[in-house]
Amino acid sequence: MARDDATGGTAAGAPPAAARRPVRRARRTELLYESLRTLRANPLTLAGFVLVVLLTGAAILVVVLPPITSTLFHHAYSILPYDPNAIGTQPLAPPSPTHWFGTDELGRDVFSRVLAALPLDLGIGVFVTVLSVAIGAALGLIAGFWDEGRVGRSISAVILRVTDIFLAFPTLVLAIALTAILGKSINSLDAVLVALTVTWWPYYVRIVRGEVLVIKHQGYIHAARIAGLSEGRILVRHVLRNLLEPLTVYATLDVGTVIVTFSTIAFAGLLTIPNLIEWGTMVATYQSNLPSDWWLVVAPGLGIFVTVLALSLLGDGLRDVLDPRTRRAFAREGVSSTAPTPAAAGGAAE
Amino acid sequence: MGRSLSDLGFFIGARLLQLIPVLVGVIVLMFLFTHLAVADPCASWYPHAKKAVLDACRNYYGFNQPLLVQFERYIAGLLAGNWGTDQNGAAVYPQIAQSLPATIELVFASLFIMIVFGIALGAVAAQYSGRWPDHLIRVFYLSGWAAPTYLVGIILAIFVAPALGFPTGGAFSTNPPPFPQPTHLSVIDAILAGSPSGLADALVHLILPATALAFLNLGIITRMTRSSMLEVLPLDFVKSARMKGISEGAVLYRHALRNSLITTTTILGFTASGLLASTVVVEEIFRWPGIGEYAFDALINNNFSGLIGVTIVFAIAVVVANLVADILYGLIDPRVEWR
Numbered sequence: 001m002a003r004d005d006a007t008g009g010t011a012a013g014a015p016p017a018a019a020r021r022p023v024r025r026a027r028r029t030e031l032l033y034e035s036l037r038t039l040r041a042n043p044l045t046l047a048g049f050v051l052v053v054l055l056t057g058a059a060i061l062v063v064v065l066p067p068i069t070s071t072l073f074h075h076a077y078s079i080l081p082y083d084p085n086a087i088g089t090q091p092l093a094p095p096s097p098t099h100w101f102g103t104d105e106l107g108r109d110v111f112s113r114v115l116a117a118l119p120l121d122l123g124i125g126v127f128v129t130v131l132s133v134a135i136g137a138a139l140g141l142i143a144g145f146w147d148e149g150r151v152g153r154s155i156s157a158v159i160l161r162v163t164d165i166f167l168a169f170p171t172l173v174l175a176i177a178l179t180a181i182l183g184k185s186i187n188s189l190d191a192v193l194v195a196l197t198v199t200w201w202p203y204y205v206r207i208v209r210g211e212v213l214v215i216k217h218q219g220y221i222h223a224a225r226i227a228g229l230s231e232g233r234i235l236v237r238h239v240l241r242n243l244l245e246p247l248t249v250y251a252t253l254d255v256g257t258v259i260v261t262f263s264t265i266a267f268a269g270l271l272t273i274p275n276l277i278e279w280g281t282m283v284a285t286y287q288s289n290l291p292s293d294w295w296l297v298v299a300p301g302l303g304i305f306v307t308v309l310a311l312s313l314l315g316d317g318l319r320d321v322l323d324p325r326t327r328r329a330f331a332r333e334g335v336s337s338t339a340p341t342p343a344a345a346g347g348a349a350e
Numbered sequence: 351m352g353r354s355l356s357d358l359g360f361f362i363g364a365r366l367l368q369l370i371p372v373l374v375g376v377i378v379l380m381f382l383f384t385h386l387a388v389a390d391p392c393a394s395w396y397p398h399a400k401k402a403v404l405d406a407c408r409n410y411y412g413f414n415q416p417l418l419v420q421f422e423r424y425i426a427g428l429l430a431g432n433w434g435t436d437q438n439g440a441a442v443y444p445q446i447a448q449s450l451p452a453t454i455e456l457v458f459a460s461l462f463i464m465i466v467f468g469i470a471l472g473a474v475a476a477q478y479s480g481r482w483p484d485h486l487i488r489v490f491y492l493s494g495w496a497a498p499t500y501l502v503g504i505i506l507a508i509f510v511a512p513a514l515g516f517p518t519g520g521a522f523s524t525n526p527p528p529f530p531q532p533t534h535l536s537v538i539d540a541i542l543a544g545s546p547s548g549l550a551d552a553l554v555h556l557i558l559p560a561t562a563l564a565f566l567n568l569g570i571i572t573r574m575t576r577s578s579m580l581e582v583l584p585l586d587f588v589k590s591a592r593m594k595g596i597s598e599g600a601v602l603y604r605h606a607l608r609n610s611l612i613t614t615t616t617i618l619g620f621t622a623s624g625l626l627a628s629t630v631v632v633e634e635i636f637r638w639p640g641i642g643e644y645a646f647d648a649l650i651n652n653n654f655s656g657l658i659g660v661t662i663v664f665a666i667a668v669v670v671a672n673l674v675a676d677i678l679y680g681l682i683d684p685r686v687e688w689r
Binding site for chain 1: 368371372373375376379380383384387388485488489492493495496497498499500501504508509512573623624626627628630631634645646649650657660661664665668669
């Protein structure tokens with residue numbers, strides 16, 4: 001295999017820069033093919049991937065299409081079939097070809113309202129996850145990589161103890177309590193964002209530190225140090241690079257979990273912004289209309305369900321590919337034809 | 351460090367000692383969050399009261415004192431066994447102590463459902479890995495993940511319960527039930543009272559909230575069982591079992607499954623935190639008389655002592671659940687040392 005030759009070549013001695021470049025490009029294309037193969041081999045992961053792309057596209061279009069078209073064509077086009085706030089003449093109409101998810105008590109189109117909530121819910125999921133990964137990864141790197149010497153040991157001990165305290169709170173309880181408490185002095189949407197981020201980062205400290213402790217005793221780190229690379233360069237090129245894959249998987253799964261938690265907080269009635277269109281709030285508002293006007297609860301419920309399911313299918317599939325242990329099992333079953341270890345290969349070749 | 355009983359004792363002691371800084375941190379954080387955000391809950395408790403009444407309230411609860419003095423007062427009370435009072439002047443501790451058993455019962459019932467169904471589904475998924483039963487099970491458990499607990503709870507309470515004729519409020523049809531409640535665990539109390547109709551009543555009240563709670567984490571158990579079985583299947587001892595001529599079913603379920611249970615056990619500690627937190631939602635929907643419902647009320651009513659009290663109980667429960675998982679891990683896997 002081409003990659004085996006490449007890694008063998010670099011391990012034997014430092015090749016000239018010109019020779020190194022095609023090797024890196026070849027590895028990159030191979031990784032891409034590997035990902036595509038995986039997507040094709042597992043229909044559920046592919047379904048999750050397609051859904052995530054569609055939902056993200058729809059969320060972006062909902063936000064950007066009306067302003068762009070109104071400046072270009074002097075008419076705001078939207079992918080929403082109806083204005084989500086337009087009051088209609090047929091209140092509480094069941095689902096029909098004209099109103100796919102029926103209408104609510106003011107005759108507003110429920111499908112448009114569910115779609116209009118997509119950017120908010122998905123956006124919060126992505127925002128909180130990215131912020132938590134950034135905070136958690138930074139602290140986890142410090143706690144894992146520099147835990148030697150008196151200063152390093154005490155800094156890493158402090159980080160870990162604080163993390164332990166936050167981990168002892170059940171996620172949902174801490175998030176709900178913080179939102180309720182902060183919401184009394186600041187805007188409740190900001191309160192949820194702060195509460196969710198405060199709740200989420202400690203998990204990434206644990207994950208990242210665990211991975212760093214494994215990575216930093218690998219041979220290629222010692223080799224890089226002997227070769228005279230600076231600590232910062234080792235950290236970015238070798239440690240951080242190998243963290244990207246596991247972090248991507250955890251983050252993909254976590255966006256869904258954040259959305260569920262966010263909608264739960266909204267369901268508990270803690271999101272008190274008037275006229276905000278949000279899935280959890282919709283479920284909470286219309287649960288008293290059950291079981292007769294079921295579509296009012298089922299439609300926003302489906303919104304959450306489909307979004308989180310898509311993210312879970314994708315994340316779950318990615319995890320199987322990246323986890324070397326289950327990957328072996330997959331290879332045995334003939335699901336994935338090759339079984340490379342991107343982490344190890346990537347580190348050795350650089 | 352090794353595997354003797356004294357090692358285990360030392361291990362438990364060390365872990366319980368670690369609980370102290372965690373608890374201190376939890377208490378300090380919760381105290382700060384609550385008291386900084388809402389400096390004077392009296393105004394929210396008595397919105398139309400005269401100033402004299404508000405002053406009396408502030409005096410009684412100490413809200414007019416500096417934060418540090420209030421904190422000292424709270425900690426001193428806590429150490430003396432006084433967990434503070436709620437907005438009606440009732441002591442918090444007895445209320446928490448009375449509602450905790452109901453939550454413990456709910457959590458254990460849902461753990462039972464989770465383990466039985468999760469391990470069964472995971473084993474089947476591993477057996478048919480890569481084929482349609484595997485895909486079907488994956489969609490099923492990811493659905494549990496994707497459906498928020500409150501949605502599952504509402505669907506169970508409003509659509510499933512009437513269809514099956516199940517009740518959806520409280521732990522018994524009559525409150526209190528027609529027999530004594532020494533343990534406040536509905537099923538155990540009914541058994542102790544020797545009342546078959548009481549037991550049936552307790553079970554039909556318990557099963558739906560427990561199912562709603564179990565659905566969330568069913569996926570984790572299924573997934574762990576599946577992947578750890580897949581990990582064990584190619585190993586030599588499974589091959590040699592096959593070569594001995596043992597039937598495929600026995601190989602899978604007696605050898606592979608038993609070994610993969612080790613990983614599954616550790617996950618149980620991990621799920622405890624999520625389960626406890628979700629009781630807040632599930633208990634609210636099914637009006638289950640537990641600590642989750644109490645926490646929700648405390649939050650809405652600015653009952654800070656109650657809220658901190660519940661958080662303390664939750665934090666202890668999370669740490670203890672992880673400890674129990676580690677001990678079980680050591681008991682099941684002879685290679686593990688307690689340290």
